[in-house]
Amino acid sequence: MHDGPDDTASGPRWLDAAEREAWHALVGVLLRLPSALDGQMQRDAGITHFEYVVMAALSESAHHTLRMSDLACLSTASLSRLSHVVKRLEERGWVRRAPCSHNGRYTEARLTDEGYAKVVASAPGHVETVRDLVIDALSPEQLTQLRDIGQTILNRIAAQDVFRK
Amino acid sequence: MHDGPDDTASGPRWLDAAEREAWHALVGVLLRLPSALDGQMQRDAGITHFEYVVMAALSESAHHTLRMSDLACLSTASLSRLSHVVKRLEERGWVRRAPCSHNGRYTEARLTDEGYAKVVASAPGHVETVRDLVIDALSPEQLTQLRDIGQTILNRIAAQDVFRK
DNA sequence: AGGTTGTGGTTGAAGCGTCAAGTCAGGCGC
């Protein structure tokens, strides 16, 4: 499905059957898991999976507060995306923003009590979904395999990004 | 990062360290791999990864033609999404749509010669990226592990979807 | 102090995906 046409122009090495099976499975997960996670969150809590990730990160940090940049890093988002999302969360009363007192160009995002309550209320359903779809479906050995594979891929992506600069 | 707060309200079983590591690695891949793939395609060919998938599926089918529904199934997309995408591809001259001659409510999408050329031109770069980021980074054993893990997760998602209906 | 550079963050427009209608053809009952 994802390899090229039947052309054999000596240039690239096309994928063999085993490689294709693995790749195909990965692409399937890439396409379907995010919407499954998002769907559960939307139905049960009325928020995006990403909004949950942002608020969960805040809920686990000291004083429920983080600098925008750190929060962006933790949630693997661009600063721009985060800014939009935090703005929406602020409108819903779950987050407050304020310039850092020590350094005026930093902005600190703080989870309100309502926001924390929202996270606490949403967390069990999320964990349950994660268990249903992934964790409980795999053996302990597969979990370590998954971790190793995932980290390897992430390293490759990071390496490529660095190389491009 | 993705488990709940430190609350231990007996209800859900929170993730332990090993589970969290595996989950975290998977989420990282979920967030970063798609944009890496998309980025390569955008830079090198000026198309979306998903647009490539659609055209590649067409290029591998008989007469470079497929019914919209089948194409949607192959590319794991909703019919609606596919319709929008094919419309854009049509405007760029890479795909043509026509009602099926035998059954008027079917629509067949056919890759034009320009579209096929586009796929052929884009495929090597794509395969190379896939190799760089995933295939060549993993051992043969890891590839079969990845395939098994991915298929397990996909089965779970499918099972859940059926259950919800 | 004044100007420059650079980093942190925000904003607006444009593009893509999703969801909820809407259209249109073929079957089926009568």
Place this chain on the structure above:
DNA sequence: GCGCCTGACTTGACGCTTCAACCACAACCT
């Protein structure tokens, strides 16, 4: 044959992400 339903798309509106431009503050230079 006529109404009605179902299945296969299509369309439009809305929300989110991205990208590029922008503003604000701080540090650095002279």
